[in-house]
Amino acid sequence: MAGNIPCQDTHAVQIVGEGPKHTLIACVADGAGSAKHSEVGSSIACQTVVEHATKFLEANNLADMQMEDALIWCDEIRKRIAVQAEDRSCTTREFACTLLTAILSPERSVFFQIGDGAIILGNDVLYGVVFWPQEGEYANSTNFVTGDQYHKQIEFITTTASHYTKVALLSDGIERLALRFDTQIPHIPFFDPLFRALQNTNDVNGLNEGLRSFLGSDSIHHRTDDDKTLILATRCADGAA
């Protein structure tokens, strides 16, 4: 199950469709630290993706989605940000944010990413990282959907593989805790307890509260920078998200 959370600053989760078209749309957009209006930027990014993905799925199958469609959605994000930038008399740079998206239906999965943070998939036996976090030479440099090269930097995968039952999206703030950089794989002792809890509990709100305080706790704070976002979702046996 996954929380049906409406669009917030840095993430969005939406479930649309029924039966074979039952689809999960999950999105994380992390604002650049120094960008004055990064929350506006990431909010626009998430809202736009959910809107356009929903519309796309009304008229098409997820299998029809291609990188070009993701780029069209990015163009729309950039256009909306440009309007905000004009209103506030500043550059689009002040709205810079990364973008991670996972769209999952029973028969098809689509993932795309610009920037750092990561999308993780897991089954009963292993976990993997869909795209390794995009980082420049220096630790505090990455790519943004507002950047000039977004169309070259976007990574996109569409696949029929569906043997995984767990998906997570995380922002760069937890990368160093959740990923192993030497082998470029997810850190199992980080995800196992979290997914076990998700699969075994009926108290999603309690879990959300717990996750919120966990991400704000001292033990995490001493190990990472700010901006921690984590979405976890599991696929139930009957195919329902």
Place this chain on the structure above:
Amino acid sequence: MEQLSADNAFAAVEFAENPEPRVPCVLIVDTSTSMQGPRIDELNKGLQSYKQELLADPLASKRVEVAIVTFGGRVTRMVEFTTATSFEPPALQAIGGTPMGEAIGTALDMIEERKASYREHGIAYYRPWAFLITDGEPNDHWKPIVSRVHAGEKGKSFCFFAVGVEGADMKVLEEICVRKPLWLQGTKFRELFSWLSNSQQAVSRSSPGDEVPLEDPTTGPTGWAAV
């Protein structure tokens, strides 16, 4: 299947142990004869407090790496890159001439070596700093270093800062340094190093895309510089 409550779900989470991203900083310190006396004493005290300030910050103590190159008579790689916990501030002595050009070259070499080492071991790093402190004028062949510093700044290979202590030849520093060189007020080395550790703490916790704004070193009670 055991029922896990929301509470104990998180207690079981274990974190990946990853090497921390590093903030490398090389200090290029003038230890020529003119630095003798209160100047070198205050500078040495400044180095001690620098170490303590870095240690006091949990992220900075793991991420900031310090190296020291001195130039007094000859150029010495006094301290190789090390984090605050293993940093033993040397008690510098001042004697000799001012081979500044060679010292800067050595410092930039050390930066490149360190980056290569990071890359080899999969360690992330922030843009390195080179910080020159001098009270005199170079008496070696320093002109060639100008293009190396300028090219490095242009290519964002490092950030090069210069601080002149009373007696320094500002014109030379202005030629070498792309950023505006600063005058040290008196012997306020402790304040200088405090500013340095604060700035590095800010870098060590900066997020992607950040241009870390540096605190103005010329104003306020902790100001130590003049333009």
